[in-house]
Amino acid sequence: MAEPSIPSVWAREPVKRASGLNRERIVAAALKLLDEEGLEALSMRSLGKRLDAGATSMYRHVTNRDELIELVVDEVYAEVEVPDAAGSEGWRASAAAAARSLRDMALRHPWVTGVLGQVGLSYLGPNLSRASERLLAVLGGAGLDPREADHAVSAITAYVVGTVTSETAWLSLVAESGKGERELLASLQQVHEHLLETPAAKEHNDPARHREEGFTFGLDLVLDGLEARLRRRS
Amino acid sequence: MAEPSIPSVWAREPVKRASGLNRERIVAAALKLLDEEGLEALSMRSLGKRLDAGATSMYRHVTNRDELIELVVDEVYAEVEVPDAAGSEGWRASAAAAARSLRDMALRHPWVTGVLGQVGLSYLGPNLSRASERLLAVLGGAGLDPREADHAVSAITAYVVGTVTSETAWLSLVAESGKGERELLASLQQVHEHLLETPAAKEHNDPARHREEGFTFGLDLVLDGLEARLRRRS
DNA sequence: GTTCCGATGCGCACAGTGTGCGCTACGGTG
DNA sequence: CACCGTAGCGCACACTGTGCGCATCGGAAC
Numbered sequence: 188m189a190e191p192s193i194p195s196v197w198a199r200e201p202v203k204r205a206s207g208l209n210r211e212r213i214v215a216a217a218l219k220l221l222d223e224e225g226l227e228a229l230s231m232r233s234l235g236k237r238l239d240a241g242a243t244s245m246y247r248h249v250t251n252r253d254e255l256i257e258l259v260v261d262e263v264y265a266e267v268e269v270p271d272a273a274g275s276e277g278w279r280a281s282a283a284a285a286a287r288s289l290r291d292m293a294l295r296h297p298w299v300t301g302v303l304g305q306v307g308l309s310y311l312g313p314n315l316s317r318a319s320e321r322l323l324a325v326l327g328g329a330g331l332d333p334r335e336a337d338h339a340v341s342a343i344t345a346y347v348v349g350t351v352t353s354e355t356a357w358l359s360l361v362a363e364s365g366k367g368e369r370e371l372l373a374s375l376q377q378v379h380e381h382l383l384e385t386p387a388a389k390e391h392n393d394p395a396r397h398r399e400e401g402f403t404f405g406l407d408l409v410l411d412g413l414e415a416r417l418r419r420r421s
Numbered sequence: 422m423a424e425p426s427i428p429s430v431w432a433r434e435p436v437k438r439a440s441g442l443n444r445e446r447i448v449a450a451a452l453k454l455l456d457e458e459g460l461e462a463l464s465m466r467s468l469g470k471r472l473d474a475g476a477t478s479m480y481r482h483v484t485n486r487d488e489l490i491e492l493v494v495d496e497v498y499a500e501v502e503v504p505d506a507a508g509s510e511g512w513r514a515s516a517a518a519a520a521r522s523l524r525d526m527a528l529r530h531p532w533v534t535g536v537l538g539q540v541g542l543s544y545l546g547p548n549l550s551r552a553s554e555r556l557l558a559v560l561g562g563a564g565l566d567p568r569e570a571d572h573a574v575s576a577i578t579a580y581v582v583g584t585v586t587s588e589t590a591w592l593s594l595v596a597e598s599g600k601g602e603r604e605l606l607a608s609l610q611q612v613h614e615h616l617l618e619t620p621a622a623k624e625h626n627d628p629a630r631h632r633e634e635g636f637t638f639g640l641d642l643v644l645d646g647l648e649a650r651l652r653r654r655s
Numbered sequence: 656g657t658t659c660c661g662a663t664g665c666g667c668a669c670a671g672t673g674t675g676c677g678c679t680a681c682g683g684t685g
Numbered sequence: 686c687a688c689c690g691t692a693g694c695g696c697a698c699a700c701t702g703t704g705c706g707c708a709t710c711g712g713a714a715c
Binding site for chain 2: 302348349
């Protein structure tokens with residue numbers, strides 16, 4: 188009798204008290220679940236199953252599902268690296284590396300973009316603040332006045348977030364189609380024939396390269412604009 | 422006896438057959454509901470209530486909740502205006518107006534940003550395609566080769582989407598706090614005192630103006646970058 | 656050792672979700 | 686008049702987040 192419906196008072200399991208929940212373990216498990224199964228798969232019950240815990244046990248360590256997601260989002264922001272600017276011209280390499288690092292992070296964790304649009308989420312985690320302030324310092328050191336540097340940080344992150352938002356939306360569409368990027372693009376072009384006229388059509392033999400190239404193009408636009416502004420100043 | 426639990430066969434209401442559902446009416450009601458109460462408030466039951474219809478009645482005209490949202494998203498993309506470029510230098514004014522129009526649309530319908538990150542949504546509606554292709558034509562007419570024009574369209578929309586994503590997240594936080602932008606900003610600065618050091622702190626007497634200024638700054642960066650690229654070419 | 660107490664985990668329950676299924680009653684065609 | 690495709694709906698199912706109160710733990714106080 189594995190599970191007696193009326194448990195006898197004697198001869199009862201030591202209850203096993205699995206291992207001790209805590210915020211750190213919960214956030215780590217949630218991150219793993221999100222990466223492996225996506226945003227929709229994260230429910231308190233499924234998360235509890237992974238931790239050998241009941242559905243509501245996590246509420247002792249985390250007030251909300253929303254707050255939990257907020258914690259996980261800040262956790263992945265820790266992966267974003269903003270290198271220091273080496274030399275007076277190094278700001279550009281530093282900012283570019285930060286942008287790439289942010290994009291790579293979002294591509295590693297495709298669910299983040301689905302969460303950034305949601306309401307008050309992730310608005311002030313320590314890791315996000317740290318990254319922003321480092322980039323702010325880099326741009327300030329390059330010669331931008333504080334207000335411009337602030338706006339420039341916003342512009343760069345906005346560009347990256349916007350880009351990866353559309354990238355991950357496309358990639359998750361690809362994922363759930365079961366086909367590859369090339370095949371899905373080709374079959375979509377059959378349905379919407381007008382797409383064949385767009386220049387992107389020629390690129391569909393290597394869509395990943397096309398995405399990468401587009402990201403670099405747009406990033407260079409922003410950084411060129413910044414560089415011109417700096418030159419004008421000196 | 423308003424609602425007899427066992428309705429007698431005789432003396433029964435004419436059943437009233439409200440008015441006739443159809444896709445257009447459903448999408449319009451969903452848009453109204455989203456604008457008035459936000460993304461979370463849109464459930465098939467609440468939408469049905471607004472249409473004097475049952476919870477599952479809409480499924481005759483729309484296959485999914487997700488598909489319904491997709492339809493509504495494309496509906497609001499119809500509000501985005503991409504003016505033609507007047508004169509050979511007019512591309513910049515046209516692109517800037519398109520970007521502003523997109524931002525204004527997203528600020529009028531704050532729930533869109535929460536939906537753009539979600540999976541396959543809104544990837545190919547007619548109104549979105551129309552706007553993209555118009556902007557593509559404007560940039561192509563300015564002298565960019567097709568591949569660059571394609572990337573430039575992506576870059577501009579990515580920048581705008583990224584910007585409004587963070588703007589609407591902030592604004593919905595403000596909305597649910599019950600305070601104004603200034604007050605909420607001030608109270609957040611009390612909790613995280615390090616924010617006081619950032620240059621944004623000085624702007625908090627008019628946050629809306631600060632947002633507007635930041636948007637223009639970043640947009641100019643992108644357009645300056647494009648302009649430099651065009652000049653280099655001629 | 657015994658006794659206590661705060662903290663932790665959990666089962667239950669509630670209100671709510673999207674949506675498949677099959678019945679009913681309508682509007683238009685023969 | 687009979688008929689039938691179809692629009693709408695009620696029901697049911699599996700699922701969601703989370704409040705509540707109970708059981709049971711580890712450790713501190715005596």
